[in-house]
Amino acid sequence: MIVTKQWLNEWIDISAIDTDKISVALNAIGLEVDGLTKIRIPENVVVGHVVSCEKHPNADKLNVCQVDVGATVQQIVCGAKNVAAGQMVAVALIGSVLPGGLKIKKAKLRDVESCGMICSSTELGLPKINDGIMILDESIGKLELGKPLCEYLLINDDVIEIGLTPNRGDCQSVYGVARDLSVYFDLEVKTLGQKEEEENQPGVGRVLHLHGSEALSGSYMYKVFDNKEIGVPLLVELRLGFAEVESSCLLGKLIDYSTYVTGVLLRAYNQTCFGAKDDKAKITIAKDENGLDAIYGLNGQKIAIAGVAQMAECKASASDERIIIEANYTHPEIIASRSANKKLGADKHLYRSSRGSEPQLAFGLNYFFKMLNKRSKIMAYADSQQITQDFEAKIINIHQSDLTEMIGEEIPKNKIIKILKQLGFGVNFAFEQDVINVKIPQFRSDVINTQDICEEIVRIVGIDNIHSKPYSFAEKLKINQPYLNFKKRQMYRYRAVAAGFFETLHFVFDDSENAKKFHLPLLKETLEVANPITSELNTLRSSLLPNILNAVSNNLKFGKKRVALFEVGSVFDSERTESKKIAFVFSGENGIPEISNHGKPSEIDFFAFAEKIQSVLSNFTLLPLEKVNGLCSPYEAARVIIDGVEAGYMARVNIQVEKELDLDRTYICELDFEALSYKRKIAKEYSKLPSSSRDLSLLVDAKMQYSELESFITSIAPKALTKFAVIDRYVHESLGDKVSLTLKLQFQSLEKTFEEEEIASMVEALLAQIQEKFGITIR
Numbered sequence: 001m002i003v004t005k006q007w008l009n010e011w012i013d014i015s016a017i018d019t020d021k022i023s024v025a026l027n028a029i030g031l032e033v034d035g036l037t038k039i040r041i042p043e044n045v046v047v048g049h050v051v052s053c054e055k056h057p058n059a060d061k062l063n064v065c066q067v068d069v070g071a072t073v074q075q076i077v078c079g080a081k082n083v084a085a086g087q088m089v090a091v092a093l094i095g096s097v098l099p100g101g102l103k104i105k106k107a108k109l110r111d112v113e114s115c116g117m118i119c120s121s122t123e124l125g126l127p128k129i130n131d132g133i134m135i136l137d138e139s140i141g142k143l144e145l146g147k148p149l150c151e152y153l154l155i156n157d158d159v160i161e162i163g164l165t166p167n168r169g170d171c172q173s174v175y176g177v178a179r180d181l182s183v184y185f186d187l188e189v190k191t192l193g194q195k196e197e198e199e200n201q202p203g204v205g206r207v208l209h210l211h212g213s214e215a216l217s218g219s220y221m222y223k224v225f226d227n228k229e230i231g232v233p234l235l236v237e238l239r240l241g242f243a244e245v246e247s248s249c250l251l252g253k254l255i256d257y258s259t260y261v262t263g264v265l266l267r268a269y270n271q272t273c274f275g276a277k278d279d280k281a282k283i284t285i286a287k288d289e290n291g292l293d294a295i296y297g298l299n300g301q302k303i304a305i306a307g308v309a310q311m312a313e314c315k316a317s318a319s320d321e322r323i324i325i326e327a328n329y330t331h332p333e334i335i336a337s338r339s340a341n342k343k344l345g346a347d348k349h350l351y352r353s354s355r356g357s358e359p360q361l362a363f364g365l366n367y368f369f370k371m372l373n374k375r376s377k378i379m380a381y382a383d384s385q386q387i388t389q390d391f392e393a394k395i396i397n398i399h400q401s402d403l404t405e406m407i408g409e410e411i412p413k414n415k416i417i418k419i420l421k422q423l424g425f426g427v428n429f430a431f432e433q434d435v436i437n438v439k440i441p442q443f444r445s446d447v448i449n450t451q452d453i454c455e456e457i458v459r460i461v462g463i464d465n466i467h468s469k470p471y472s473f474a475e476k477l478k479i480n481q482p483y484l485n486f487k488k489r490q491m492y493r494y495r496a497v498a499a500g501f502f503e504t505l506h507f508v509f510d511d512s513e514n515a516k517k518f519h520l521p522l523l524k525e526t527l528e529v530a531n532p533i534t535s536e537l538n539t540l541r542s543s544l545l546p547n548i549l550n551a552v553s554n555n556l557k558f559g560k561k562r563v564a565l566f567e568v569g570s571v572f573d574s575e576r577t578e579s580k581k582i583a584f585v586f587s588g589e590n591g592i593p594e595i596s597n598h599g600k601p602s603e604i605d606f607f608a609f610a611e612k613i614q615s616v617l618s619n620f621t622l623l624p625l626e627k628v629n630g631l632c633s634p635y636e637a638a639r640v641i642i643d644g645v646e647a648g649y650m651a652r653v654n655i656q657v658e659k660e661l662d663l664d665r666t667y668i669c670e671l672d673f674e675a676l677s678y679k680r681k682i683a684k685e686y687s688k689l690p691s692s693s694r695d696l697s698l699l700v701d702a703k704m705q706y707s708e709l710e711s712f713i714t715s716i717a718p719k720a721l722t723k724f725a726v727i728d729r730y731v732h733e734s735l736g737d738k739v740s741l742t743l744k745l746q747f748q749s750l751e752k753t754f755e756e757e758e759i760a761s762m763v764e765a766l767l768a769q770i771q772e773k774f775g776i777t778i779r
Contacts, residue, residue: 001161001162001164001177002161002162002243003177004159004242005022007157007174007261008177011175011178011182012181012182012185012188013187013190014181017185019036019038019160020036023036025181026162026177029180029183029184029459029460030459031168031171031177032163033163034163035159036160036161037158037161038159039125039156039157041090041124041148042096042097042099042124043096043148043150045148046069046090046091046093046149047144048069048074048088049067049086049087049089049145050083050088050089051065051067051068051073051085052065052085053084056077056110056112057110057112058111059110061079062109062112064077064112065077065085065118067118068145069146070146074093074115075113075114075115076091076114076116076117077110077114078133080132081131081132082130082131082133082135087135088135088136088137090124090136092118092119094106098123098124099125100123102123120133127238127241127242129241137234139154139375140152140154141154159242167446168446169332169355169445169446170356170358170444172357173261173263175261175262176263180423183419186422192363201379203381204223204224204381204384207280207281208385209282209385210386210387211282211283211285213287216285216287217287217291217330217389218306218307218331218334219328219330219361219386219387220386221326221327221328221362221365221385222324222325222384222385224322225322225325225369225372225378225381226321226378226379227323228378229376230254230318230372230375230378231250232253236257240256240257240260243260245257251268251317251318251323252317254371254372255267258368262363262367263352263364264360264364264367265327265329265352265353266364267304267310267315267328268324268325269303269314269315269316270314273298273301277321283296284296284297285306290339290342291338291525292306292335292339292344293305294306295326305344306353307330307335307354307357308339309344309345310347327362327365328361329357330353332353332355332356333445335350336530336531337525337528337530356445359391365384391442393439393440394440396437396447396450397435397436398438398450398453399434399435400416401434403450411457415461416457417429417436419456419461420438423444423460424444425438425456488673489673492582492616492673493568495615495617496582496584496616499613499616501564501586502565504551504565504566505569506544506547506548506569507537507547508541510539511537514546518543519630520543520546520629520631521573522542522574523540541572542573543631544567544583544670545585545668545670548566549585549631549657549661552565552587552661552666557662562589562591563585563588566582567582580673580674581648581670582670582673583668584613586609586612586666587604587663587664588603588664589601589664606650609650613640613650613669617676620641620642621640621641622641623639623707624637624638624705631654631668632653633652633653635652636651637649637650638650640669640671642671642675642677646675647675647676648670649670651668652665687748689752689753690748691722692746693744693746694747695744696743696767696778697728697740697741698740698778698779699738699739700741701737702737702739704774706726706741712773713770718765718766720749720754721746722747723746724743724746726741727743728740728742745766
């Protein structure tokens with residue numbers, strides 16, 4: 001963002017303040033100054049008047065001019081194409097030294113004497129505004145023949161370059177910077193005088209009809225004028241040059257200048273895009289396919305996208321007879337989120353609109369017409385047509401004690417209220433509650449919480465004006481929740497590595513196409529990433545597995561026969577709520593080639609994978625997984641239950657996904673990290689006496705879930721039954737609709753060694769209850 005001292009002075013009176021102090025002030029309030037250049041026109045460069053201009057007798061491209069410089073009339077040979085009689089020009093007299101080091105002397109050009117030089121803007125150290133000489137006008141001040149140009153303050157200016165952060169969209173204009181600077185110097189911001197419209201001025205309703213559909217996101221205001229001639233003041237051309245804003249069209253220059261000064265997004269349309277010359281222009285505003293407001297013209301053709309782009313053929317120029325001027329405002333988050341990663345043919349408006357433009361539309365339009373009337377011949381239509389959205393200001397309630405704690409010292413209430421009001425915030429102080437109610441203005445979309453309000457106060461008070469305090473060193477208990485979270489994560493990472501898994505790490509971003517393809521949760525559109533890193537990393541991940549599977553695929557392509565990876569990281573649900581998960585992936589051979597397997601290890605299977613996960617998690621229960629996502633095979637999938645709570649799932653990768661990623665047989669497991677056990681280890685009494693085990697083969701209905709039997713045995717088991725597990729499952733046609741499950745039962749006592757009869761009695765009692773409950777018998 002580039003401003004000048006005299007430019008700022010049009011809005012706040014800083015004429016008596018040194019530019020260096022202004023730079024210090026800008027840095028203090030968070031508008032970092034990246035550069036300062038002082039423009040000074042050399043001495044002996046004066047205002048001149050071209051009395052006559054004749055062709056050079058000996059050169060086709062030269063002209064011989066008689067130039068009145070006040071005290072005398074000088075003959076000057078000039079090669080500029082645009083020089084003509086009657087012009088007011090900048091004349092470098094004999095003896096002057098121009099910024100490039102050129103010293104002006106009396107000379108002869110093709111046998112014609114020349115006493116001086118008519119200068120272009122660049123020859124005087126000013127920005128380039130054309131390919132010829134600089135034509136002066138009274139926008140820089142009253143022109144007096146022979147008056148040195150170094151006495152014209154408006155062009156002998158100090159140019160300040162400000163490095164704006166993306167959140168400060170309110171300072172993307174000269175007015176916005178002046179508004180912020182006025183608070184630091186405690187100055188009043190000047191207002192733009194409202195020009196009264198003439199009585200015989202026709203109303204805009206005669207030539208324009210505006211229709212807006214419901215649920216628009218932005219606000220719009222339109223004015224119309226009939227054009228005879230458009231002129232641009234020299235000061236406008238020079239300041240656009242300082243600001244490095246390029247436009248070849250005279251109307252475009254005034255549009256760009258007004259937007260740059262006020263921050264209001266302005267566009268100019270040709271009447272013919274909305275109707276014939278003598279017909280009423282009909283403008284329709286409605287949502288387009290991307291959820292953005294779009295402007296439609298004749299035959300429903302899309303003319304522009306608000307804040308994003310405008311069709312080149314519909315842009316008005318200085319040669320058009322009837323011109324429609326639009327001012328618009330849309331909340332920057334809407335523009336940024338809905339235009340991201342879309343080829344919309346965006347123009348320079350997108351940079352401003354996605355960071356925050358000025359919402360005072362009438363302010364921008366009035367300033368434009370004020371600049372237009374200075375050197376143009378137009379007939380403006382009275383009033384305007386508009387569509388505005390109701391703005392519900394956000395209110396943040398702040399306790400002064402909270403501000404004091406954040407800042408480090410107490411700022412008086414009156415000072416806080418004054419600063420916020422000067423910055424444009426609405427402030428109401430509830431004395432009985434010691435609460436400041438702050439209403440956020442529409443142009444400050446970056447202020448969303450108490451910390452942002454605190455930052456506004458601190459930057460105006462000045463960080464250097466807040467007294468520093470010594471550090472307070474106090475030992476605190478190191479065992480807190482973050483420490484316990486770290487130790488838990490460390491424990492499971494170490495266990496996973498010990499089980500043969502390698503840790504991997506990925507971005508929290510993923511490709512939204514993966515989520516759609518694998519039927520994983522998708523972020524709501526309004527919560528999507530506004531400015532993605534790349535098109536492949538355009539959303540927050542809802543699962544760790546897609547990225548890990550890609551990593552497994554890459555390892556297999558490098559010749560690996562077995563790949564086992566795990567990751568602990570953050571994922572996000574559709575509401576963008578963050579949670580921590582742990583995921584495991586194992587693909588390929590379940591072991592390494594060795595003598596015992598004859599150099600051909602078997603492939604990983606579901607039970608081998610579950611055993612590896614068990615070595616990391618300890619005990620868990622597997623139950624059928626009825627509803628699977630696109631990553632899982634529906635035939636090998638189970639819910640993982642830890643301490644009675646469903647923690648996640650374990651499954652084989654869907655065979656279609658295996659083929660797509662060139663994977664061998666692959667198994668996955670993803671669990672909520674919070675559901676994993678992490679408790680203090682409590683010592684338990686153990687028996688020094690030998691244990692006894694018995695095998696029990698049961699004929700069980702093939703459709704019965706083992707978990708149901710397991711739960712029942714757990715509920716009725718005697719204290720002496722310390723452990724039981726399935727060790728064999730036998731299926732044969734002779735068993736009919738039954739299967740044989742062999743359970744190993746382990747008995748142990750703290751007090752004695754069991755006799756054979758005691759063990760048999762406990763087994764018989766257990767079997768009797770199982771038979772009574774399920775009708776199960778021994779095989």
